Amino acid sequence: MSNKKIMITGGRGMLGRQITDDFKGDHTIYIADIDDTDITDFNRFLKFTKEINPDIIIHAAAYTRVDGAETDSDFAYKLNALGSKNVAIAAEEVKAKIIYISTDYVFDGVSDKPYNEYDTPNPSSVYGRSKYAGEVFVRENSSDYIIARISWLYGLGGPSFLHTMNRLSVEGVHELKVVNDQIGNPTSTLAVSSKLKSLINLDKDLRGIFHLTCEGSASWYDLAVNFFKLRGLDQKVTPCASSEYPTPAKRPENSQLDKMNLRLNNLDPMPNWEDALKEFIDIEKW
Ligand SMILES: NC(=O)c1ccc[n+]([C@@H]2O[C@H](COP(=O)([O-])OP(=O)(O)OC[C@H]3O[C@@H](n4cnc5c(N)ncnc54)[C@H](OP(=O)(O)O)[C@@H]3O)[C@@H](O)[C@H]2O)c1
Numbered sequence: 001m002s003n004k005k006i007m008i009t010g011g012r013g014m015l016g017r018q019i020t021d022d023f024k025g026d027h028t029i030y031i032a033d034i035d036d037t038d039i040t041d042f043n044r045f046l047k048f049t050k051e052i053n054p055d056i057i058i059h060a061a062a063y064t065r066v067d068g069a070e071t072d073s074d075f076a077y078k079l080n081a082l083g084s085k086n087v088a089i090a091a092e093e094v095k096a097k098i099i100y101i102s103t104d105y106v107f108d109g110v111s112d113k114p115y116n117e118y119d120t121p122n123p124s125s126v127y128g129r130s131k132y133a134g135e136v137f138v139r140e141n142s143s144d145y146i147i148a149r150i151s152w153l154y155g156l157g158g159p160s161f162l163h164t165m166n167r168l169s170v171e172g173v174h175e176l177k178v179v180n181d182q183i184g185n186p187t188s189t190l191a192v193s194s195k196l197k198s199l200i201n202l203d204k205d206l207r208g209i210f211h212l213t214c215e216g217s218a219s220w221y222d223l224a225v226n227f228f229k230l231r232g233l234d235q236k237v238t239p240c241a242s243s244e245y246p247t248p249a250k251r252p253e254n255s256q257l258d259k260m261n262l263r264l265n266n267l268d269p270m271p272n273w274e275d276a277l278k279e280f281i282d283i284e285k286w
Pocket of ligand 1: 009150151
Protein backbone atom coordinates (compact mmCIF):
# COMPACT_ATOMS: atom_id res chain seq x y z
CA MET A 1 0.00 0.00 0.00
CA SER A 2 1.36 3.42 -0.90
CA ASN A 3 0.51 6.82 0.53
CA LYS A 4 -1.95 8.51 -1.82
CA LYS A 5 -3.22 12.07 -2.18
CA ILE A 6 -6.93 11.79 -1.55
CA MET A 7 -9.33 14.70 -1.99
CA ILE A 8 -12.75 14.46 -0.34
CA THR A 9 -15.62 16.57 -1.61
CA GLY A 10 -18.06 17.11 1.24
CA GLY A 11 -15.17 16.30 3.60
CA ARG A 12 -16.83 18.14 6.47
CA GLY A 13 -20.12 16.24 6.14
CA MET A 14 -21.10 13.21 8.23
CA LEU A 15 -19.41 10.61 5.98
CA GLY A 16 -16.57 12.91 4.90
CA ARG A 17 -15.52 13.52 8.52
CA GLN A 18 -15.26 9.79 9.21
CA ILE A 19 -13.27 9.14 6.04
CA THR A 20 -10.92 12.04 6.86
CA ASP A 21 -10.36 10.66 10.34
CA ASP A 22 -9.79 7.07 9.26
CA PHE A 23 -7.61 7.75 6.24
CA LYS A 24 -5.22 10.37 7.58
CA GLY A 25 -2.68 7.89 9.05
CA ASP A 26 -2.24 6.10 5.71
CA HIS A 27 -2.87 8.84 3.17
CA THR A 28 -2.64 12.60 2.66
CA ILE A 29 -6.11 14.08 2.85
CA TYR A 30 -7.39 17.27 1.21
CA ILE A 31 -10.87 18.49 2.05
CA ALA A 32 -12.97 20.05 -0.69
CA ASP A 33 -16.10 21.21 1.13
CA ILE A 34 -18.15 24.32 0.51
CA ASP A 35 -15.81 26.54 2.59
CA ASP A 36 -12.83 25.41 0.47
CA THR A 37 -14.28 25.31 -3.03
CA ASP A 38 -17.62 24.78 -4.78
CA ILE A 39 -18.25 21.74 -6.95
CA THR A 40 -20.97 23.63 -8.85
CA ASP A 41 -18.44 26.25 -10.00
CA PHE A 42 -16.50 24.29 -12.63
CA ASN A 43 -13.57 26.68 -13.19
CA ARG A 44 -12.98 27.23 -9.47
CA PHE A 45 -13.24 23.52 -8.73
CA LEU A 46 -10.92 22.56 -11.59
CA LYS A 47 -8.29 25.06 -10.42
CA PHE A 48 -8.58 23.74 -6.84
CA THR A 49 -8.23 20.15 -8.09
CA LYS A 50 -5.24 20.93 -10.31
CA GLU A 51 -3.44 22.61 -7.39
CA ILE A 52 -3.87 19.47 -5.28
CA ASN A 53 -3.39 17.00 -8.13
CA PRO A 54 -4.97 14.09 -6.18
CA ASP A 55 -4.62 10.40 -6.98
CA ILE A 56 -8.18 9.75 -5.84
CA ILE A 57 -11.24 11.95 -5.37
CA ILE A 58 -13.88 10.62 -2.99
CA HIS A 59 -16.95 12.57 -4.01
CA ALA A 60 -19.30 12.73 -1.02
CA ALA A 61 -20.65 16.30 -1.38
CA ALA A 62 -24.35 16.27 -2.13
CA TYR A 63 -27.73 17.83 -1.60
CA THR A 64 -28.98 15.26 0.95
CA ARG A 65 -32.36 16.67 2.06
CA VAL A 66 -34.59 14.02 0.50
CA ASP A 67 -37.90 15.83 1.14
CA GLY A 68 -36.46 19.31 0.49
CA ALA A 69 -35.36 18.20 -2.98
CA GLU A 70 -39.00 17.75 -4.06
CA THR A 71 -39.52 21.54 -3.95
CA ASP A 72 -35.89 22.60 -4.39
CA SER A 73 -35.25 20.41 -7.43
CA ASP A 74 -33.13 22.93 -9.40
CA PHE A 75 -30.67 23.13 -6.53
CA ALA A 76 -30.68 19.34 -5.97
CA TYR A 77 -29.88 18.72 -9.67
CA LYS A 78 -27.30 21.52 -9.73
CA LEU A 79 -25.38 19.93 -6.87
CA ASN A 80 -26.00 16.20 -7.36
CA ALA A 81 -26.05 16.02 -11.16
CA LEU A 82 -24.04 18.96 -12.56
CA GLY A 83 -21.75 19.13 -9.51
CA SER A 84 -20.91 15.45 -9.98
CA LYS A 85 -20.26 16.04 -13.69
CA ASN A 86 -17.80 18.78 -12.72
CA VAL A 87 -16.04 16.52 -10.23
CA ALA A 88 -15.81 13.70 -12.80
CA ILE A 89 -14.38 15.99 -15.50
CA ALA A 90 -11.86 17.49 -13.07
CA ALA A 91 -10.84 14.00 -11.89
CA GLU A 92 -10.29 12.91 -15.48
CA GLU A 93 -8.27 16.04 -16.19
CA VAL A 94 -5.77 15.22 -13.40
CA LYS A 95 -5.98 11.43 -14.05
CA ALA A 96 -7.49 10.73 -10.64
CA LYS A 97 -9.81 7.89 -9.81
CA ILE A 98 -13.24 9.11 -8.68
CA ILE A 99 -15.23 7.31 -6.02
CA TYR A 100 -18.75 8.69 -6.21
CA ILE A 101 -20.92 8.07 -3.14
CA SER A 102 -24.42 7.25 -4.29
CA THR A 103 -27.59 5.90 -2.77
CA ASP A 104 -30.15 3.09 -2.53
CA TYR A 105 -32.73 5.70 -3.60
CA VAL A 106 -31.71 5.12 -7.24
CA PHE A 107 -34.07 2.09 -7.04
CA ASP A 108 -37.86 2.26 -6.83
CA GLY A 109 -38.07 -0.44 -4.14
CA VAL A 110 -40.88 -2.46 -5.75
CA SER A 111 -38.82 -5.66 -6.06
CA ASP A 112 -39.17 -8.21 -3.27
CA LYS A 113 -35.44 -9.05 -3.50
CA PRO A 114 -32.35 -7.00 -2.57
CA TYR A 115 -31.10 -4.95 -5.55
CA ASN A 116 -27.69 -5.86 -6.94
CA GLU A 117 -25.28 -3.71 -8.94
CA TYR A 118 -26.64 -5.09 -12.25
CA ASP A 119 -30.28 -4.16 -11.57
CA THR A 120 -31.63 -1.19 -13.48
CA PRO A 121 -32.21 1.96 -11.41
CA ASN A 122 -35.61 3.62 -11.50
CA PRO A 123 -35.58 6.38 -8.87
CA SER A 124 -38.90 7.64 -7.55
CA SER A 125 -37.84 10.90 -5.87
CA VAL A 126 -36.07 14.07 -7.04
CA TYR A 127 -33.17 13.24 -4.70
CA GLY A 128 -32.88 9.73 -6.18
CA ARG A 129 -33.16 10.98 -9.76
CA SER A 130 -30.57 13.72 -9.20
CA LYS A 131 -28.12 11.27 -7.58
CA TYR A 132 -28.68 8.84 -10.45
CA ALA A 133 -28.03 11.64 -12.96
CA GLY A 134 -24.75 12.13 -11.06
CA GLU A 135 -23.93 8.43 -11.54
CA VAL A 136 -24.56 8.74 -15.29
CA PHE A 137 -22.31 11.82 -15.53
CA VAL A 138 -19.56 10.01 -13.61
CA ARG A 139 -19.78 7.00 -15.95
CA GLU A 140 -19.77 9.24 -19.05
CA ASN A 141 -16.91 11.51 -18.00
CA SER A 142 -14.50 9.32 -16.06
CA SER A 143 -12.39 6.44 -17.34
CA ASP A 144 -11.57 5.28 -13.79
CA TYR A 145 -14.49 5.33 -11.41
CA ILE A 146 -16.17 3.49 -8.56
CA ILE A 147 -19.80 4.23 -7.77
CA ALA A 148 -20.33 3.25 -4.13
CA ARG A 149 -24.02 3.02 -3.18
CA ILE A 150 -24.80 3.31 0.51
CA SER A 151 -28.04 3.69 2.49
CA TRP A 152 -29.74 4.58 5.77
CA LEU A 153 -26.57 6.27 6.94
CA TYR A 154 -25.66 7.28 10.49
CA GLY A 155 -22.34 8.42 11.85
CA LEU A 156 -20.51 10.23 14.62
CA GLY A 157 -21.97 13.68 15.27
CA GLY A 158 -24.98 13.05 12.97
CA PRO A 159 -27.38 14.28 11.80
CA SER A 160 -29.20 10.97 11.36
CA PHE A 161 -32.37 9.09 12.19
CA LEU A 162 -30.65 7.72 15.30
CA HIS A 163 -29.68 11.18 16.52
CA THR A 164 -33.30 12.28 16.07
CA MET A 165 -34.55 9.20 17.98
CA ASN A 166 -32.07 9.90 20.76
CA ARG A 167 -33.03 13.58 21.02
CA LEU A 168 -36.77 12.87 21.14
CA SER A 169 -36.27 10.25 23.83
CA VAL A 170 -34.02 12.50 25.92
CA GLU A 171 -36.61 15.30 25.57
CA GLY A 172 -39.10 12.92 27.17
CA VAL A 173 -41.42 12.02 24.28
CA HIS A 174 -43.56 9.27 25.83
CA GLU A 175 -44.26 7.17 22.73
CA LEU A 176 -42.46 7.18 19.38
CA LYS A 177 -44.27 5.91 16.30
CA VAL A 178 -41.84 4.59 13.70
CA VAL A 179 -42.59 3.19 10.24
CA ASN A 180 -42.37 -0.54 9.88
CA ASP A 181 -43.07 -1.01 6.17
CA GLN A 182 -39.82 0.26 4.66
CA ILE A 183 -37.00 -2.29 4.76
CA GLY A 184 -33.35 -1.45 4.22
CA ASN A 185 -29.75 -1.86 5.33
CA PRO A 186 -28.90 0.53 8.19
CA THR A 187 -25.28 1.51 7.56
CA SER A 188 -22.69 3.29 9.67
CA THR A 189 -20.16 5.76 8.28
CA LEU A 190 -17.52 3.76 10.18
CA ALA A 191 -18.34 0.64 8.13
CA VAL A 192 -18.38 2.54 4.81
CA SER A 193 -15.16 4.39 5.55
CA SER A 194 -13.38 1.23 6.69
CA LYS A 195 -14.45 -0.63 3.52
CA LEU A 196 -13.39 2.25 1.25
CA LYS A 197 -10.02 2.34 2.99
CA SER A 198 -9.49 -1.39 2.54
CA LEU A 199 -10.51 -1.20 -1.14
CA ILE A 200 -8.03 1.63 -1.73
CA ASN A 201 -5.25 -0.03 0.29
CA LEU A 202 -5.65 -3.26 -1.71
CA ASP A 203 -4.03 -1.42 -4.62
CA LYS A 204 -6.26 -3.48 -6.96
CA ASP A 205 -7.64 -1.69 -9.98
CA LEU A 206 -11.27 -1.96 -8.92
CA ARG A 207 -13.82 -0.16 -11.11
CA GLY A 208 -17.58 -0.05 -11.53
CA ILE A 209 -20.51 -0.07 -9.14
CA PHE A 210 -20.21 -1.46 -5.61
CA HIS A 211 -22.99 -1.70 -3.05
CA LEU A 212 -21.44 -0.94 0.35
CA THR A 213 -24.29 -1.18 2.84
CA CYS A 214 -24.15 -3.23 6.02
CA GLU A 215 -25.33 -6.84 5.86
CA GLY A 216 -28.75 -7.84 7.14
CA SER A 217 -31.95 -5.86 6.88
CA ALA A 218 -34.33 -4.02 9.17
CA SER A 219 -37.26 -1.64 9.11
CA TRP A 220 -36.92 1.84 10.63
CA TYR A 221 -38.96 0.45 13.53
CA ASP A 222 -36.50 -2.46 14.01
CA LEU A 223 -33.63 0.01 13.91
CA ALA A 224 -35.22 2.27 16.53
CA VAL A 225 -36.04 -0.64 18.85
CA ASN A 226 -32.49 -2.00 18.61
CA PHE A 227 -31.04 1.44 19.12
CA PHE A 228 -32.91 2.05 22.37
CA LYS A 229 -32.15 -1.45 23.61
CA LEU A 230 -28.41 -1.08 22.98
CA ARG A 231 -28.43 2.45 24.46
CA GLY A 232 -30.16 1.09 27.56
CA LEU A 233 -33.03 3.59 27.20
CA ASP A 234 -36.50 2.50 28.25
CA GLN A 235 -38.39 4.09 25.35
CA LYS A 236 -41.82 3.07 24.09
CA VAL A 237 -41.73 2.57 20.30
CA THR A 238 -44.83 1.68 18.29
CA PRO A 239 -44.76 0.43 14.67
CA CYS A 240 -46.84 2.29 12.10
CA ALA A 241 -47.40 2.39 8.33
CA SER A 242 -45.72 4.97 6.04
CA SER A 243 -49.24 6.04 4.99
CA GLU A 244 -49.74 7.45 8.51
CA TYR A 245 -46.81 9.83 7.93
CA PRO A 246 -46.95 11.04 4.32
CA THR A 247 -43.73 12.76 3.24
CA PRO A 248 -43.12 14.95 0.16
CA ALA A 249 -40.65 12.39 -1.29
CA LYS A 250 -41.69 8.83 -2.07
CA ARG A 251 -39.31 6.38 -0.40
CA PRO A 252 -38.60 2.84 -1.63
CA GLU A 253 -40.41 0.12 0.34
CA ASN A 254 -37.55 -2.27 -0.28
CA SER A 255 -34.16 -0.54 -0.02
CA GLN A 256 -32.06 -3.64 0.54
CA LEU A 257 -28.88 -3.77 -1.52
CA ASP A 258 -27.14 -7.02 -2.45
CA LYS A 259 -23.35 -6.70 -2.29
CA MET A 260 -22.87 -8.92 -5.33
CA ASN A 261 -19.75 -7.13 -6.60
CA LEU A 262 -17.92 -7.60 -3.29
CA ARG A 263 -18.59 -11.34 -3.64
CA LEU A 264 -17.65 -11.50 -7.35
CA ASN A 265 -14.34 -9.78 -6.60
CA ASN A 266 -13.62 -12.10 -3.63
CA LEU A 267 -13.70 -9.15 -1.23
CA ASP A 268 -14.70 -9.35 2.44
CA PRO A 269 -18.38 -8.70 3.19
CA MET A 270 -19.65 -5.58 4.96
CA PRO A 271 -20.26 -5.99 8.72
CA ASN A 272 -23.70 -6.96 9.97
CA TRP A 273 -25.84 -3.88 10.73
CA GLU A 274 -26.45 -4.87 14.37
CA ASP A 275 -22.70 -5.20 15.05
CA ALA A 276 -22.02 -1.89 13.31
CA LEU A 277 -24.80 -0.23 15.35
CA LYS A 278 -23.32 -1.48 18.61
CA GLU A 279 -19.84 -0.26 17.66
CA PHE A 280 -21.26 3.17 16.81
CA ILE A 281 -23.35 3.49 19.99
CA ASP A 282 -20.32 2.61 22.10
CA ILE A 283 -18.15 5.39 20.69
CA GLU A 284 -20.66 8.18 19.97
CA LYS A 285 -20.62 11.01 22.56
CA TRP A 286 -24.34 11.06 23.42
N1 LIG B 1 -27.19 10.47 4.77
C1 LIG B 1 -27.71 9.37 4.24
O1 LIG B 1 -28.59 8.69 4.80
C2 LIG B 1 -27.20 8.89 2.90
C3 LIG B 1 -27.76 7.71 2.35
C4 LIG B 1 -27.28 7.27 1.11
C5 LIG B 1 -26.31 7.98 0.43
N2 LIG B 1 -25.81 9.14 0.98
C6 LIG B 1 -24.79 9.87 0.22
O2 LIG B 1 -23.61 9.88 1.01
C7 LIG B 1 -22.88 11.09 0.79
C8 LIG B 1 -22.51 11.71 2.12
O3 LIG B 1 -23.72 11.95 2.85
P1 LIG B 1 -23.68 12.76 4.23
O4 LIG B 1 -24.90 12.39 4.97
O5 LIG B 1 -22.33 12.66 4.84
O6 LIG B 1 -23.88 14.24 3.64
P2 LIG B 1 -23.70 15.65 4.39
O7 LIG B 1 -23.45 15.44 5.85
O8 LIG B 1 -24.85 16.50 3.96
O9 LIG B 1 -22.34 16.19 3.74
C9 LIG B 1 -22.27 16.78 2.49
C10 LIG B 1 -21.25 17.88 2.56
O10 LIG B 1 -21.13 18.49 1.27
C11 LIG B 1 -21.05 19.89 1.46
N3 LIG B 1 -21.42 20.63 0.26
C12 LIG B 1 -22.65 21.12 -0.08
N4 LIG B 1 -22.58 21.79 -1.23
C13 LIG B 1 -21.30 21.75 -1.66
C14 LIG B 1 -20.62 22.29 -2.77
N5 LIG B 1 -21.27 23.00 -3.71
N6 LIG B 1 -19.29 22.07 -2.89
C15 LIG B 1 -18.61 21.38 -1.94
N7 LIG B 1 -19.22 20.83 -0.85
C16 LIG B 1 -20.55 21.01 -0.70
C17 LIG B 1 -22.02 20.12 2.58
O11 LIG B 1 -21.90 21.43 3.14
P3 LIG B 1 -23.22 22.09 3.84
O12 LIG B 1 -23.58 21.17 4.97
O13 LIG B 1 -22.76 23.43 4.25
O14 LIG B 1 -24.28 22.10 2.78
C18 LIG B 1 -21.65 19.00 3.53
O15 LIG B 1 -20.55 19.35 4.37
C19 LIG B 1 -23.76 11.95 -0.12
O16 LIG B 1 -23.32 11.83 -1.43
C20 LIG B 1 -25.14 11.33 0.01
O17 LIG B 1 -25.91 11.52 -1.17
C21 LIG B 1 -26.22 9.58 2.19
